[in-house]
Amino acid sequence: MVLDSALAVIQNYIRAEVTDRFFSVLADETTDRAGREQLAIIFRYATQEEGRWCVREDPVRIVDLLREIKKGEEETEGEVRMTGENIGEAILKKVNELNLSGTSRMVGCGFDGAAAMASQSVGAAAVLKRDNPLCDYYHCAMHALNLCVAACTDQADVRACLTTVKALTTFFNTSAKRAEALQRAVERFCPEQTRSKLVSLCTTRFLERHDAILCMCQLLPAVTKCLDEMKNWYSTETRGKAIQLLSCISTPSFLVALFSLEAITAVVLPVARSLQAKSMDVSTAMEGLKACTRILQSWNEDPDSVFNEVISKTREVAEALDVELRPPRCAGRSQYRANAGECGDAVEYYRVNCFLPLLHSVLRQLQARFGERQQASFKLYGLLPAHMKSWEEVESATKRYTAFLDQPHQLKVEHKVWMNMWKGKAETARPKSAVAALDACPAELLPNINRLLQILAALPVTTAEPERLFSRVTLTETCIRATMSEERLEALCLLQVYRQCPALTVDSVLQQFATSPTQRRLGPIF
Template structure:
């Protein structure tokens, strides 16, 4: 009996080691977003899929794995259904850890939808919460959206939360991309959620707002729209195989720097206009040389198109290129900062206002005694464009800017309007050959449009709740001002009497700590961590600080999950089920949590699902 007991224990240990090895290989492939098996996998195939091939490699060094792989076919535990079960167990452990971190803690919902490779609509659900002195944005799962109306999307979001045991009443914020079905004030998703959870404050994704401000500016200014249309034509022409190969060869001959590819424009990608401008600016000389080579080539269509592009790359084009590269560089920095997961709403609003002030400073410059405006930044744009033209051999206006523009034919009104009084423009446009015309009719118009769009789209941040968030920012003049915090405290159901007392005590405590220990608190998150040891006496204030930290800034985490979706559900993996897709996505996106999975716990949970298994795991 004693020998049998030892033999059974040894067998269980070997079996658990074997299943653990399979689970670790599955986790490895899931984290790296690679396929677990081939599309068609037969026993006589040379390639058995990544999981099997890795196990065969391990078997060369591991006697136990080799023994099990050569055992009975129904005891190898490599069937796709077994793999799916192990992936589901590991993904559920990751989601449970996220749900445990959310217990009795305020959180925000981030959601967005996209089409996958099989043309199915996938809703990505992410939660933002405060835990362990940090702000986290965690991916929960993909949910197949059979309907895209507001009522259905709302139900999908609540289904995801309830499936993980997350209390929806703890939701304090929600952020979406601004589509009508999501942001509608009456029957949009945000309105429906707020009717069920009144404290779920809606925040329009700041990155989407910034991108819309840039896109609308381009559409509203005729010269800017023409410039970006030319930029897009340049990209399309250079992306063809023949032109691209010539372009790469010329870059290598003219420079030792890495080859740079021109970037495509898009209305939906955040501030991609800056990347396109920067790429052309960095490769202007090789680009012009490529166009000249192609304009002398034998291919008629390519020669005509190269000549047409060479004709529009003139002083005005380079002037617009330098201007937009300079302006969009400032918004690009803001866009990158807004995508940070730990950025709080107060800091985001401050960053936006800083960029607006910076653009206004460029626009206004320093007023001279005569009342004219002379901006050093605008002056630098003009000088840089002149120098760039000289470097590339492009004709420029003379130094005084007095060169008269080429005479154009008179623009006559149509016959039906000749007896009418015309009150608006008939299509004539000022030629930008003089510095004054360039500044007056182009630079100021572009800057005014960007500034007005930014102010308009970010004007909602002046709401009373936002004022309360600003009052929790240690760098704000109204820091811990009770009057500023009152509206926010009422919105989230705080006890005002307790809060007023806590504010006075918190100011005294913070001042003493700064004097005695040299503590320096600069952000809402740092102030929240400062209050954590005093969470009980400063209950209301600490809760408001956590809410201020978790209120969403952007839905960038949803966009990042779409990048993983494209790699996981590729063209060769479009037949996978929704459950497998969500499990793989959870393990791939939340790989840091997946690395902490206890494999013994995975084996125990898997064994409970197979009580009549072919191999003993107990």
């Protein structure tokens, strides 16, 4: 009951903060320890703190999705349909329960790429847009980036390399005896390395995937020596698996694919790290993705310079492992298609058949998922002083939001004034993000530009905040507390998030408890 009162205080605080603000809804799902389908709902909006603008992503609700869908269905028997329509209705219901004044200020929704969430016709995004016409769907940039890198498995050698890396990590990490043997091998053959354990290869998280590849490159000499020693172990299972894995990693195709992956994923790594930052700005995300694409494009135009570094690393490791760098056997006469590359030249063969397909695959995915067509939704990006565009280029985007502007007929003049304010200013002095531009845009002088910048700041970039909230759910709902009610779980998690909330005091919680219907049923406290 006290937890319910504290939760009510938090919700009142969120309502006061978000009211009359432009906001976006972020949502994601996961299954908790009790087997419940938990839906996290986050509000993203721009606000002022201590006189300066900032972007906040505030968790507002944690919902047992199956239970909510059951409430909305007339028949409780049979299958509970987790359709986009039902999920969208559940999200919309929980948002409306906060009694926000003007939910029409919802300008975006950010989900992962699941069809039930993202479909523009029958997904949750379609339900939100039906009631809020300006609420556009934005695919989580972190998920999209992970899908771009996952496309590298289209190449056969890379796919085999990742399978071998996963088998190696499983082989060593699932046995304390084998893990200790690898640790001894690292101390003997790779004493300069700080790691002594292989990192598990995660198929859904890019950062963990790159760490697994990098760790394998660093510990490969120790892994090879350790597997060679295990061939003489007493356990027949260990001996057989060690021989199999040693045969897999002692091939030129594995080594070339491994170091090619290391080179290409290293370019994407800084962008992936930045996208997981709190309250990531749209402009910062787009700039990082553009820079990553430009680097890979330059490699595509001149691949030899990069591939020479890859092949030199491969040769160095191959010599240490006593592996001959040679191409596989090619057909002397190809009846249906020509051999790719020179079969007698190992460097040319692996450049054409391994490195270039990997590079082209990742680059093509980046251009498709973050190209000009996808960036059309961020046309307001042209209002930022560091990326200022002409009126003709931003006019189409501003027309979408004329309903939010007090004097839309003055917008063209305000744009001209806004451009003149930054004319002649150095590049370093021009704000590159929406919140920095808001600090330099006086609402009294340029009210329409100010509002458009608030909308730009509120547009969703990633769904990293719902993922962080799920971490709190896991920490709160331990094995011995897995039977707690949904209301108690929601209150405990939000109390952790808002422990520094200025509105959450002992007096405010007691006041809320004293005026709640629950207290009236219990009678006087004292």
